[in-house]
Amino acid sequence: MSFPDDLMKKIQNLKEKKRAVILAHNYQRPEVQDIADFVGDSLELSLCATQTDAKIIVFCGVNFMAETAAILNPDKKVLIPDRNALCPMAAMLPAELVKFYRKKHPDAKIVLYINSLAEAKANCDAVCTSANSVEIINRIDSETVLFGPDSNLARYAKNFTEKNVIPIPSMGFCPVHKLFNKEEILRLKKSHPDAEIMAHPECSPEVCEAVDFVGSTSKMYQEALSSEAKKFIVATEIGLLHRMKKARKDAVFIPAYEEAICVNMKLHTLEKVYLSLKQERYPVELPPKIMDQARKAVEFMLKTRENPQGKKLQ
Ligand code: SF4
Numbered sequence: 148m149s150f151p152d153d154l155m156k157k158i159q160n161l162k163e164k165k166r167a168v169i170l171a172h173n174y175q176r177p178e179v180q181d182i183a184d185f186v187g188d189s190l191e192l193s194l195c196a197t198q199t200d201a202k203i204i205v206f207c208g209v210n211f212m213a214e215t216a217a218i219l220n221p222d223k224k225v226l227i228p229d230r231n232a233l234c235p236m237a238a239m240l241p242a243e244l245v246k247f248y249r250k251k252h253p254d255a256k257i258v259l260y261i262n263s264l265a266e267a268k269a270n271c272d273a274v275c276t277s278a279n280s281v282e283i284i285n286r287i288d289s290e291t292v293l294f295g296p297d298s299n300l301a302r303y304a305k306n307f308t309e310k311n312v313i314p315i316p317s318m319g320f321c322p323v324h325k326l327f328n329k330e331e332i333l334r335l336k337k338s339h340p341d342a343e344i345m346a347h348p349e350c351s352p353e354v355c356e357a358v359d360f361v362g363s364t365s366k367m368y369q370e371a372l373s374s375e376a377k378k379f380i381v382a383t384e385i386g387l388l389h390r391m392k393k394a395r396k397d398a399v400f401i402p403a404y405e406e407a408i409c410v411n412m413k414l415h416t417l418e419k420v421y422l423s424l425k426q427e428r429y430p431v432e433l434p435p436k437i438m439d440q441a442r443k444a445v446e447f448m449l450k451t452r453e454n455p456q457g458k459k460l461q
Pocket residue numbers: 209233234235236237262321322323324384409411412
């Protein structure tokens with residue numbers, strides 16, 4: 148699909164005039180990725196948000212991502228083009244539930260996946276992404292770690308640490324990554340014996356065990372760039388394939404499931420990005436106390452950059 152040049156130009160002009168930057172998650176629509184100044188995963192976008200000197204950040208991702216950008220940039224205006232872009236997995240662990248688990252396990256520390264709401268983050272000890280979950284769990288000063296809201300990521304990270312990792316809630320999940328199943332992965336493997344198969348750690352343990360490479364979207368992207376393979380089967384939201392195809396024109400990328408689409412991520416359109424810039428809508432607003440408490444947990448994460456993920460499970 149092509150988009151009117153004048154809409155693209157209008158966005159570019161407004162961006163310059165207002166000293167704005169557009170950040171887009173790897174799962175965004177292709178045209179939104181193409182207009183963005185930076186495309187990446189949650190960790191990369193969080194880092195980008197701390198490094199930009201733009202006055203306005205237009206964040207094309209779901210609510211918790213834009214909230215994280217606002218938490219890290221209290222002096223900047225963070226806009227989300229469609230405020231209905233919510234993450235159902237983040238909603239599975241409200242702050243009240245975090246407090247409940249804190250009381251139930253008084254000796255444990257709480258690590259929350261960045262896919263959690265600001266108020267939940269304000270009640271945890273550290274935040275992590277799928278790219279650095281193991282490092283954060285290992286760094287935190289406790290042998291028992293409560294980890295949420297994604298129980299699959301908790302189980303995946305447990306493979307790489309000696310610590311006792313307890314998922315909170317016990318069955319938190321991403322509805323998009325739940326769509327992948329081991330049988331289909333094995334069928335694809337048989338049909339494409341020359342393909343390298345990758346999966347996101349939000350997939351089930353059975354799917355992660357059946358593939359060649361497990362990693363965050365940024366790790367999968369880097370693997371696609373550095374691998375000698377010419378064919379890849381990718382088990383994550385299909386938006387990532389656009390970025391991979393652009394970077395590896397000599398390779399073939401096959402979605403492990405074509406309908407793995409996060410409808411919330413796809414709510415942002417070029418028109419909404421334009422209106423967001425023009426009318427400065429919709430600003431992310433959070434209570435200062437929540438911002439301050441959540442910032443400590445996010446900053447703990449930003450001090451940890453290394454990660455050993457992207458490995459095949461042993
Ligand atoms: S892909 Fe899953 S975890 Fe990511 S925003 Fe969509 S529902 Fe939430």
